[in-house]
Every structure is written in C-alpha cells, then in structure tokens.
Amino acid sequence: MPCTPNPKRLTLKKDQQLEIQWQDGQVSIYPIAYLRQQCPCAQCRQQRAEQQAAKGKVRLQVLSRAPTGPVVITDAQRVGNYAIRLVWSDGHDTGIYSYHYLRQISPAA
Secondary structure, three states: OOOOOOEEEEEEEOOOEEEEEEOOOOEEEEEHHHHHHOOOOHHHHHHHHHHHHOOOOOOOOOOOOOOOOOOOEEEEEEEOOOEEEEEEOOOOOOOEEEHHHHHHOOOOO
C-alpha cells in the first residue's frame, strides 16, 4: 500500500479555493465548488452514485435547505496528520477529506 501523501503547505481562501503544496513538489488547486461536489461523506457518496445510476432519466430533487448564494467554506480544521474537515455555508459539515483522497481527486492529476 502506498504511503499517504503529506501536504507541505495548505492555503485556504474560503470563498475561492484550497491550494495544497505537496511534499513531492506537486501543487493542487481545488475550486471550492469542486470540493463541495466531491465531499467524501457517506451521504454525498450515495447521492453521487444515485445520480450516476439515474443519468439520462428525469429526476426531481427536493432540497431540504435552499442555498441562498454560492456555497463557501465557513470553517476548516485539521484532523490529526491525515485529513482536513470542512464546514460549508449550506450547513453540511460531515465531510473529512483525507490527504490521500485529496491527492486522488486533484485537478492537477
């Protein structure tokens, strides 16, 4: 199993992007909307799977809380030495983004 990638530096602009400079020199820039769409929590993973399965079918989506503007990060905390937890302006706060996962979904890859 490959070792977990470690960030050298994290720079967060809560309404724009998360930039990670990795130990190996790679730089990944994650737009905020992309991070929200790629939330790794179980509920969001299930919703993405259902959307993939329903591709091409008409689907009614019911929102429990209507967004009042662009979704931004309201808070972020490091989780040990392996992840970052993001809290969103739409009330979602269960996604823990491991550094391994972030490296996998890097737009730079």
